[in-house]
Amino acid sequence: MAAFVPDFEHDVFVSYTHADNRKFRGDIGWVEIFVNDLREALGQKLKRNQAAIWQDPRLGGSTPFPDTISEAVTRAATLLVILSESYPTSEWCDKSASS
Numbered sequence: 001m002a003a004f005v006p007d008f009e010h011d012v013f014v015s016y017t018h019a020d021n022r023k024f025r026g027d028i029g030w031v032e033i034f035v036n037d038l039r040e041a042l043g044q045k046l047k048r049n050q051a052a053i054w055q056d057p058r059l060g061g062s063t064p065f066p067d068t069i070s071e072a073v074t075r076a077a078t079l080l081v082i083l084s085e086s087y088p089t090s091e092w093c094d095k096s097a098s099s
Contacts, residue, residue, distance in 0.1 A: 004046045005077035011042060013076035014055040020084035031055075031082060 003011045014035055021029035035055055042051035054072045073079065081087070 003052050003077050004048065008077040009052065009075040010054040010072060010077065011046070011051040012038070012053045012078045012080050013073050014053060014080050014082065015073075016055075016082035017084060017086045017090040019086040019090070020082075034082075 003009055005011070014031070016031050018029075021031040023029050025033060035053055039050045039053045042053075043049055054076060056069060056072075
């Protein structure tokens with residue numbers, strides 16, 4: 001699915017650190033809950049099934065910054081930074097915000 005804004009692949013790129021994605025509903029962290037709710041609400045506002053939101057739930061804090069993240073940032077109409085406690089000290093989150 002393409003983004004609502006022409007020439008973009010994603011409506012929103014969510015940048016956060018997994019260290020602060022504490023679990024509140026079983027095995028689902030609060031960032032994942034937020035992103036799922038955002039995807040549905042933004043999709044309704046844009047009159048689409050769901051918004052195209054990019055996040056990479058597979059990376060841990062020590063994972064090297066991959067090219068796929070850098071590419072995804074440049075293809076997103078909006079960058080949403082979740083500035084949690086560990087975010088300022090996370091190297092790869094800093095790189096995604098500056099890409």
